[in-house]
Amino acid sequence: MEKRFLKDGDVIAGAAVAALGVYITLAASKWDIMGPEGPGPGFFPIGYGVALVALSLVLIVSRFRSGEAVEQKSFDWAGFGRAMTTWSAFTVCAALMNTLGFYLSFALLTFFLVRFVFDRTLASAAITSLCSALGFYLVFGFALDVSLPIGFMGF
Amino acid sequence: MNKRNMLKASLALSALMVFTHGAHAEFKPTRPIELVVHSGPGGGNDVMGRALIAAIDDAKLSPVRIQISNKVGGGGATAASYLAEKKGDPHVIGIFTSVWITNPLVQQEANVSIRELTPISLMLLEPALIAVRAESPFKTLGDFIEAAKANPGKMKQSGGSPLARDALVRTVLQAKTGARWAFISFPSGGERISALLGGHVDAMVIEPAEAGELIRSGKIRAVAQVADARLPDFKDIPTLKEAGFDVPNPPQPRGLIGPPGMAPDVLKYYEELMQKAAQSPGWQKFVRDGLFEAKVLGPKQTTEFLTQTEVQMRGILQESGVKLVR
Amino acid sequence: MDIFSGLMHGFSVALMPTNLLWCLVGCFLGTVVGILPGLGPAATIAMLLPMTYNMSPTGGIIMLTGIYYGAKYGGSTTSILLNMPGESSSVVTCLDGYQMARKGRAGAALGIAAIASFIAGTFGIVALSLVAPTVADYALSFSSPEYFALMALGLALVVLLAGDSLVKGLIALLIGLWLTSIGTDLFTSQSRFTFGQSSLLSGLDFMIVAIGVFAITEVLNSIADSEETQILPVPKGLRNLLPSWEELKACRFAFANGSIVGFVIGVLPGAGASIASFISYGIERAVSKHPEKFGTGVPEGVAAPEGANNADSGGALIPLLTLGIPGGGTTAILLSALVLWGVKPGPLMMTESPDVFWGLVASLYIGNVMLLILNLPMVPIFAQILRIPVYVLHPLILGVSVIGAYSVSGRVFDVMLLAGFGLLGYAMSRLKFPVAPLVLGFVLGDAMERALRQSLMMSQGDLSILFSRPISAVMIACAIVVLFLPLLPRFRALKQAAG
Structure with a gap:
């Protein structure tokens, strides 16, 4: 039974929130809580932190008390994998933006997503990424003159 | 233009560039x-x-x-x-x-x-001005300072961050006179002025451009200017020094x-x-x-x-x- | 000059062909920059400002103001179609607008947004022309204790948005509140939760949080949910492109609510359009007969916030024109534009520059009609965006989000933050935490903390300042009522169980 609870979403979330709450409380306790001129910089955060810890305990306890009613639907690992792949690609693309510039890293991201996450052909991935990068340039770079990260190649 | 002419032209151009570059050796964007x-x-x-x-x-x-x-x-x-x-x-x-x-x-x-x-x-x-509300009893900066001395912490000034110039003006004035008043931070100039106009605070260090129309329409009154010499637009308002407070002007x-x-x-x-x-x-x-x-x-x-x-x-x-x- | 003859004079100025043209140009540009992220109204006005030096002050200010309120019309489009707020005041529109689009009512949602914008926008202008000087004085009586009470009322309304689990809703709210404390503390310059990053000193921007937990999360969710191409249903036929009579009837109260709340909050220099749109959404839900349906795509949930953010423009012009006090970034640049033209906004503007003042006010009436005419025919065109196959649309949404986040302050760091908030939103939706309270907590947190600390500095630590002032006392009482409203059915249930 304990093992199953450990996999429960509410318990995991509760633990994470509790950890965040403890961190906030500890960090905020170093600043003035009440100064001579009213509440200090630590006053509100420490309140948030303590409340988060308390609520996370309520969440976990109420999960245990509701007990057996846990109906575990099998977790959609494939979907989770796709979402995480997309997110990682997006993050890598953001990290590369200073070096490659917006257009190139965006085209690479599009290519990757269309080819591997949406499983289209190589050709349609290439065409999609090229066209959307061009479209972005025409609308934002050319027509609106929005400043975007510029890479080592000058665009 | 045919190919040969183009070549000539570009040669001439590059020669010209070398020449100008060598002659001046100065930066051009x-x-x-x-x-x-x-x-x-x-x-x-x-x-x-x-x-x-x-x-x-x-x-x-x-x-x-x-x-x-x-x-x-x-x-x-x-x-x-x-x-x-x-x-x-x-x-x-x-x-x-x-x-x-x-x-x-x-x-x-x-x-x-x-x-x-x-x-x-x-x-x-x-530059900056120190302003109070038109209805305020303070006619001069001295009045305000006296009131602050009589009621420590009761008088209020609206301003920005504690690093901003308005906070620094308060610091030098407090250090000089021994008076104490509260400094209440507001993130935007609009909110600082609203607090003054609404009578929620007693004084404010205000930029001349913000204050001009409010002074002219009689909503607020400038009691001193934070500048070394009087500004042309505010000839009848004393500088801090002229008002009797010989403090450095935080620029x-x-x-x-x-x-x-x-x-x-x-x-x-x-x-x-x-x-x-x-x-x-x-x-x-x-x-x-x-x-x-x-x-x-x-x-x-x-x-x-x-x-x-x-x-x-x-x-x-x-x-x-x-x-x-x- | 009394109001009527002033307005007549204003119309004679605003209806001059050149001024009409500038009004149209401004409204059109405003709509465009409102729809597209990356270029907000403030940046557009700043860019165009030097070009308008040679125009007459009246024509120039009519055009630039057109950009300001036109952008608010356009802001809802991407919120509804892509779950991506185009402007901070359109964030709330995502909640029900996008859900309507998912049900195949994208056209209806866009139509309702345009109609609500028109009705409330016009209300704001009528109020502006009738009561400007009086209302300016009311705005001044509003200070920190009142702002705190307003934010407390807003927070009480957030709790109503908690969804199925009150505990999870409160956790999301608290995380949102905590996120606002990141950055430099205004009062002491103490830096909080910056992890040694100078990029965090000025705190997190609302747009980055909102785009992250709405747009990026939505992309991740829909990629996770289906392998197959699943597009939002494209509205078919004219009937599905426009709101139905029933939907419009359902919005009757929302139009009035959005108009009044938007205008009243718009007048206050310390509360922006995003607070107005959110509070009117909260009120709409609190008085609704079917509050549980909010967040699943009800038309009132689009009409109230969209109305409020447009009525806000009329309200925000009052302190700007009658006191020279800007309430936000866009009105601040309008102020500097006026000053550059030698028009001085302030208590004397109405009498000394009647041409500019009344010409501008009259142009607002005209501009609102223009915007309605510009926007309604565009609804079917925009709805076609949903035809784009999902494998093209999703990368496009990511790209547009990047531009929206980057343009906030020109830093790639913000794009990384955007990715972080996307992940947070995804985790929250998988763990069945509602996202709305987090976003709304973020809108209110900073202003609430500031207002309470200012109040206590004003009263030298005496809490009674919050209850001894009439406006703030009334609002705090409202907040308490709102907090206990949802508990009523439970009390009844308890009584029944006991009896």
């Missing part, structure tokens, strides 16, 4: 210049930057386009560290203000000191600054550009309309000015009890 400001569109620096660019364009002083680049955040820290990263790049300059000096003194995270960068030119000083400078390691010819180019821009009609109108005090200094004097200001600010901040990290 070859691509658009990026002008970094630390406020978003519509903020004080952004407006100043755009006015400067418009003045330069009108007078046709720059061969290339100058573009505003808003690097918002950290009270100037983002813009300063962006400039620091552009070490040696001749096509990036920025606009500094006094927070570029005070912020690194107080914020551990703001780790680019103005001394690491290359000051180009001071452009203007922003609010604005000017141009470049990345670290700027080559001498590049620095010279921007120095001359700014000297000319300062004389242009567009810029002069901006200074006049904004009720600023024009003060144009070259790179060397600007550096000296900034160093002195830093020493002065450090002293005032220590006095006001702000914890310094550098």
